[in-house]
Amino acid sequence: MTLVYTETAMLGLDVPLRASERAYRQLRGEILDGVLAPGTALLEVEQAERIGVSRTPLREAVARLIADGLVVGRRGRGFEVTEISxxxxxxxxxxxxxxxxxxxxxxxxxxxxxxxxxxxxxxxxxxxxxxxxxxxxxxxxxxxxxxxxxxxxxxxxxxxxxxxxxxxxxxxxxxxxxxxxxxxxxxxxxxxxxxxxxxxxxxxxxxxxxxxxxxxxxxxxxxxxxxxxxxx
Amino acid sequence: MTLVYTETAMLGLDVPLRASERAYRQLRGEILDGVLAPGTALLEVEQAERIGVSRTPLREAVARLIADGLVVGRRGRGFEVTEISxxxxxxxxxxxxxxxxxxxxxxxxxxxxxxxxxxxxxxxxxxxxxxxxxxxxxxxxxxxxxxxxxxxxxxxxxxxxxxxxxxxxxxxxxxxxxxxxxxxxxxxxxxxxxxxxxxxxxxxxxxxxxxxxxxxxxxxxxxxxxxxxxxx
DNA sequence: CAACCACTCTTTGTATACAGAAGAGCTTCG
DNA sequence: CGAAGCTCTTCTGTATACAAAGAGTGGTTG
Missing domain, CATH: 1.20.120.530 (GntR ligand-binding domain-like)
Known part of the structure; x- marks a missing residue:
């Protein structure tokens, strides 16, 4: 519900951002833009390597996306981008x-x-x-x-x-x-x-x-x- | 927005739960019951030891609480329970x-x-x-x-x-x-x-x-x- | 030939170790 | 005596290593 931005982000400076924040923004943007289509599976290691962060901040990013309703956890096998019906x-x-x-x-x-x-x-x-x-x-x-x-x-x-x-x-x-x-x-x-x-x-x-x-x-x-x- | 419960939780069984889920529920319950009063500082190591999980799942729990609006990040020095005005x-x-x-x-x-x-x-x-x-x-x-x-x-x-x-x-x-x-x-x-x-x-x-x-x-x-x- | 079991491989969940940043307190200088 | 700067401590942020659980596959047996 409440988004917290760092003061550097509010100033629009591209000062190094926290890795979890970077991962969150990139994934969120890609889901919203349709680059990551509904139903796409998100594997932690795969996405972490792609974005260039380790699994820990990536998991944090995915957790936020789940809270946003953009991603759902699949029982057992990771996560996927939510469908739109x-x-x-x-x-x-x-x-x-x-x-x-x-x-x-x-x-x-x-x-x-x-x-x-x-x-x-x-x-x-x-x-x-x-x-x-x-x-x-x-x-x-x-x-x-x-x-x-x-x-x-x-x-x-x-x-x-x-x-x-x-x-x-x-x-x-x-x-x-x-x-x-x-x-x-x-x-x-x-x-x-x-x-x-x-x-x-x-x-x-x-x-x-x-x-x-x-x-x-x-x-x-x-x-x-x-x-x-x-x-x- | 969407809460995901495991099937064991839905059946009400007290089967061993994920550590992050335990931490989330305990913290959430304590905030709602007022045990953790508004303004209380949440230090990661302290809370992790108290609940009996490591910092990783605790951070995940805190992230969910932030999404719920029950906790806010303090710039620099950790997190605290949100105030009610x-x-x-x-x-x-x-x-x-x-x-x-x-x-x-x-x-x-x-x-x-x-x-x-x-x-x-x-x-x-x-x-x-x-x-x-x-x-x-x-x-x-x-x-x-x-x-x-x-x-x-x-x-x-x-x-x-x-x-x-x-x-x-x-x-x-x-x-x-x-x-x-x-x-x-x-x-x-x-x-x-x-x-x-x-x-x-x-x-x-x-x-x-x-x-x-x-x-x-x-x-x-x-x-x-x-x-x-x-x-x- | 089919069904069941066991094994392995993949993937998540958790712990811990390390690095960097921010605040507090002390010391020193003006 | 006050203020400023430095150091020290403490805490968060990140990476990585390890453990456990689930799924898929192959083999074996009825």
Whole structure:
């Protein structure tokens, strides 16, 4: 739930990191990026040699990944990357809805409007951004990250933010296997604007319902995208 | 998020357990029971010797406790048991509300009524139970555990149930330092009955609102109890 | 020919030894 | 007398060696 970063990491310096931390970040990144596909077996010695650490810090990293729900222990034979089923996506969204709606409610109640007003301006440029192809889409995702950060800050609740972060970890994997279509991104941008407006207006109920709808649409879109893809 | 128990543990056999698992359970139990008070420093060698395992499995146990949010790493000098502030209680309840309301909604939607009908009968005996002093109160808490288990089962969502379990871990600590008064327990029993009725009736909205109210009253009671106590 | 048992090999779980970093206390110098 | 620096101690972080458990395989026997 609580991630601890060293002060050097927070400063973005690439000062030598603890081996266990390096192993954790690398494995986590590879799982999220799909390099380590769901179902992949993780053998301790093999992974330890590959990453360049000994088994002790690697085990610590795997333990954290298990706590994150990205890896499961197989009885007897080591560990493997967790699978993603269509059912699990719906289940994740049930949790996500509960958390995001609550977070938005609190953000709309406690907010300092300033950062959201700034974000509103940026989100208004989103339609233009989405016309600029892949690079625009990437900048759009950065915008969403900034919105999430602003919400996390406004929520002022480490427990809730921690739970949200855990959900977002799994979302990152899902996003990979369900490339969203441009029309959906455009609609999503409008939905985000509505949520931002509600936060600025200090209307928790409106913000909550807008979030509910946004997540519903998002889930529908993700499930449709997955239905079309041959994989999974 | 996901807890993995060995099959021997699930059967309740006290077959030799892995050392790391033993260390985890003992430390977790001691933190939850308040034997290891908030702020207590955990030195690896010291704890390892006390529990009777070597440092390696102890570190694994501590890593899991950090993931649970029961322990935090102190920069430089080891680890310590996390503190509980009044603010953190309110924050925990904000998360708890989001999760429980969603869980109850889903339970009321998907439920197999049978277990809840059985629980309703049991909860009707709660007022009598609470007249029987300490032993009755303890049986009442067992009843609540059974209700929570029934809800977890009906929810059919590992993500949501996992998040709930994490919250309940922290609740156990809070319950310790805010002994509830008998009147509150009586009122809580009535609130639980209302929730159970709503689940049996298959009325998600009613169940959700009943839960909302129940948690609100619970928080008010906890905060009042803590205000009275000299400690903290 | 099939089933069961034993053996071996692989892989995890645990202990311990070693190295490096951080804090405390003492000494010394200004 | 105070402050700063150095050393010493203590603790964490990592590697490695060892033990035990499970799975797979081959042989043997009914």
């Amino acid at each position: 269509v059912d699990s996506i719906s289940e994740l969204y049930e949790l996500r809805q509960a958390l995001e709606v609550q977070a938005i409610r609190l953000a709309a109640t406690r907010r300092d409007p300033a950062p959201f007003i700034a974000l509103r301006e940026e989100f208004r440029t989103a339609p233009g951004l989405l016309d600029q192809g892949d690079i625009g889409v990437r900048r759009y995702y950065v915008l969403i990250d900034e919105l999430e950060d602003a919400i996390d800050l406004a929520v002022e609740n480490p427990f809730l933010v921690g739970a949200l972060r855990a959900v977002r970890t799994h979302l990152a994997r899902i996003r990979r296997l369900a490339r969203r279509n441009p029309l959906r991104l455009l609609a999503a941008a409008a939905e985000h604007l509505l949520i931002i407006d509600a936060i600025i207006a200090g209307d928790p109920s409106l913000a909550a319902h807008a979030t509910h709808i946004h997540l519903h649409q998002s889930l529908v879109s993700v499930l449709a995208a997955i239905d079309e893809e041959p994989a999974l | 009044v603010d953190s209680i309110s924050e925990l309840y904000e998360l708890r509300q989001a999760l429980e309301v969603q869980a109850i909604r889903l339970a009321a939607t998907r439920r197999d009524p049978a277990p809840f009908i059985a629980l309703r009968e049991e909860f009707r005996t709660a007022p009598g139970l609470l007249d029987q002093g300490d032993i009755g109160v303890r049986r009442y808490y067992v009843l609540i555990d059974e209700l929570e288990d029934a809800i977890d089962l009906a929810v059919e969502n590992p993500f949501l149930v996992g998040a709930l379990r994490a919250v309940r871990t922290h609740l156990a600590r809070i319950r310790r330092l805010a002994r509830r008064n008998p009147l509150r327990l009586l009122a809580a029993a009535a609130e639980h009955l209302l929730i159970i009725d709503a689940i049996i009736a298959g009325d998600p909205s009613l169940a959700a609102h009943a839960t909302h109210i129940h948690l609100h009253q619970s928080l008010v009671s906890v905060l009042a109890a803590i205000d009275e106590e000299p400690a903290l």
